[in-house]
Amino acid sequence: MGLLELPGCVMFIFMDKNTVTLKVGLVGDAQVGKTSLMVKYVENCFDEVYTQTLGVNYMERSINIKTTEITFSIWDLGGEAEFTNMLPLVASDAVAVLFMFDLTRKSTLSSVKDWYRQTRGFNRTAIPFLVGTKYDLFVDLSDAEQEEITRQAQKFARAMNAPLIFCSTSASINIQKIFKICPRERR
Ligand SMILES: Nc1nc2c(ncn2[C@@H]2O[C@H](COP(=O)(O)OP(=O)(O)OP(=O)(O)O)[C@@H](O)[C@H]2O)c(=O)[nH]1
């Protein structure tokens, strides 16, 4: 709380607001749904048409938690190998990194190992999250396939010491939650 005196004796009372900016990096193979997740979170829309990210995308969204305004500055790296040289832009100074894979494509989960290793090379302290995307399609897989990928993802999450979250951008599942738990996991 603060008091401000202006000429003419007009008195204003204003609340001091805590503001914090959290940089969040999104990495993972091409087409796992990184840009879709960011656009859904910031603009609340989803596009079925794939537009490849050529380099790095950036968006911001602010939310209020109690008296703190948190601005998420979200950096999204194109997943094709040719953009890996821009990983430092996304990873440096990030408070959290979402390592994203497609729940219906096992190879994208295997790739997380490499994304994690490379990202750690530029940022040793960011909180890692393991995010499985396209849960709406995953539920159509056989029970055996679902169990296998879930087991494998749990193994990776344990090795990374990361929370594991399944989400669907198209069906709006867990999108808000991912960003809500980012500040909570901050160490
Ligand atoms: N069914 C379904 N499709 C999704 C979901 N999220 C993304 N997609 C689709 O998956 C495709 C790839 O999504 P993008 O967000 O462009 O993927 P990306 O990871 O940014 O890809 P790059 O920019 O090449 O790295 C698009 O056609 C999206 O519409 C989801 O939750 N469910």
Ligand SMILES: [Mg+2]
């Ligand atoms: Mg993209």
